[in-house]
Amino acid sequence: MRAFQVTSHEKAPQIAEIPAPTPKAGEVLLDIAACGLNFADLLMSKGTYQDTPALPFTLGMEVCGTVIAQGPGVTSPAIGARVVVFGGAGGLADQGVFPAGRCILVPDTLSSAAAAGFMIAYGTSHLALSRRAQLQPGETLLVLGAAGGVGLTAVEIGKAMGATVIAVARGADKLQAARDAGADHLIDSTAADLKSAVKALGGADVVYDPVGGDQFNAALGACNPEARVLAIGFASGDVPQVPANILLVKNISVIGFYWGGYLKFNPAALTQSLQTLLAWQVEGRLNPHISDEFPLSQAADALELLRSRKSIGKVVVTP
Template identity: 70%
Template sequence: MPLPACALKGFFYRKFPMQAFQVESYATPPTLRVINPPAPAKGEVLLNIEACGLNFADLLMAKGTYQDTPNPPFTLGMEVCGTVLALGEGVSEAKIGTRVAVFGGQGGLAQQGVFPALLCREVPDEMSPQVAAGFQVAYGTSHLALTRRAKLQAGETLLVMGAAGGVGLTAVEIGKAMGATVIAVARGADKLAVATAAGADHVIDASADITAEVRALGGADVVYDPVGGAAFKAAMRATNREGRMITIGFASGDVPQIPSNHLLVKNITVIGFYWGGYLKFNPTALTDSMGELMDWYVQGRLKPHVSHVLPLEQSADALELLRSRTSTGKVVVTL
């Protein structure tokens, strides 16, 4: 039987400092620090964090170049799975002892953290903490981008760039679940094998002539691009008339300049998509999307791929796996 909130507050808040992987300055690497546990404010819950999923945005945030970077000092880690320890004022959506997943934007690489109660989603018993922690951003991004923004239809051809990465791999899987023919682009035989296992109908090595190979397969109706740079340009040349290109991110470090005359001639639409932005103007879209994705997982329609699980003490190593692009699927830190 779980302890009441007041007992949990007294036991956890005042007695035990905790570890957190924090950015103290943009000029220095993040470090593991000992800090006082947080207390939930109005509308928040306190979580005992079990696992934290890492994202490319964490690398940008550590340098201060992400669009929603908080002021230092702050704790990295955008998405977590944990158990509710205490409730802030006015919270009725969550219950103490419940295991939930939440995208908080920061605060995940710590033993405990506070997050908005409205964004918490109860985790099915069938889902492990490692899967739940790395599920939200990657699957949520691809699901909302392909359903709400690109309006991908069954029978269309979906081209996924960076298809073995955290979000790219989920786009392959969700595209197949929506009835599309999926062309996956990744670098190297090992990553192409991962994309094939996720359901890709065709795979193309990133070192090949992407434009020619995609055209030979009939072109792309929808392009999902978290890479940018030369990959975006190659994909644009292979996009069919009235095609839709979704810009998810720029992992290459190169933000492509789009030739408007090409859009005009081929009636191509380029769609901007920032999943985290929905927290501010339409959080219901995120929670509804996540509810459908959780149902798909329970039904066996989704099989998340976590390539690396590391402890909190190796958070720097975990981020390096993203920076060096040696991981496939998700990298998760456990606590």
């Protein structure tokens, strides 16, 4: 079968022909229909991600596919079931083996492409906003990178939780996507003094930041007393250094959040969150946005689109 593999952190990943895997105890074999890409895939290919597998490995953290074989002791999900699963790696391939216990049945309301891009983006925003930041109805949520894969979901979920949402993105097309997702106020990151613009709108009670860099610093300066700043990621490539004196004077909290970490210390929190999100999607409260779909043969192009930060919503590869 084909797999998009990393064989060296100094070389670009390549399509390789490898033997089809066989599920072991506790695993299922999926015929992969779609794989959602994440910024972590870029870091993993360079060996700088916190959970980078040993070489060689196949990229692709989250997948949707059909169960075609069960390992010893596995009775669920059934053969023929369409499921979504966070595997951490192995998704950019024709087939893959994944833990059966992590598989979640996909409702008929979700296409395979949308399901493949659902878990990490929506799961990150929901658990970060509800569990870590404890966003309350009526508060103001500032979303940086609001047209990206996780940013759009933060806008949607923030609105679903009753917040007023300020979306920051680059250019008219990305701002329109944020408006379509429910944003109340829009700020162009290339044209505005971000700190002044947010303060003119009343300041931020919660900041959702997958960008880092200068935008983090500007957002910190626009925080209201007792604001919570969520450090989601650093797509800018600049990890900000937090001035503790500002935290002290304004009683601000900076909160780290890593969705995948919950698999190790509280997987039940992830499961409960995803069940809530899938119920919201069935009810029509969430509308997953797929920016682009690529065949497996163009997985390198898909990653480059993600690296360039030109996508709006999720980028998905469909083997």
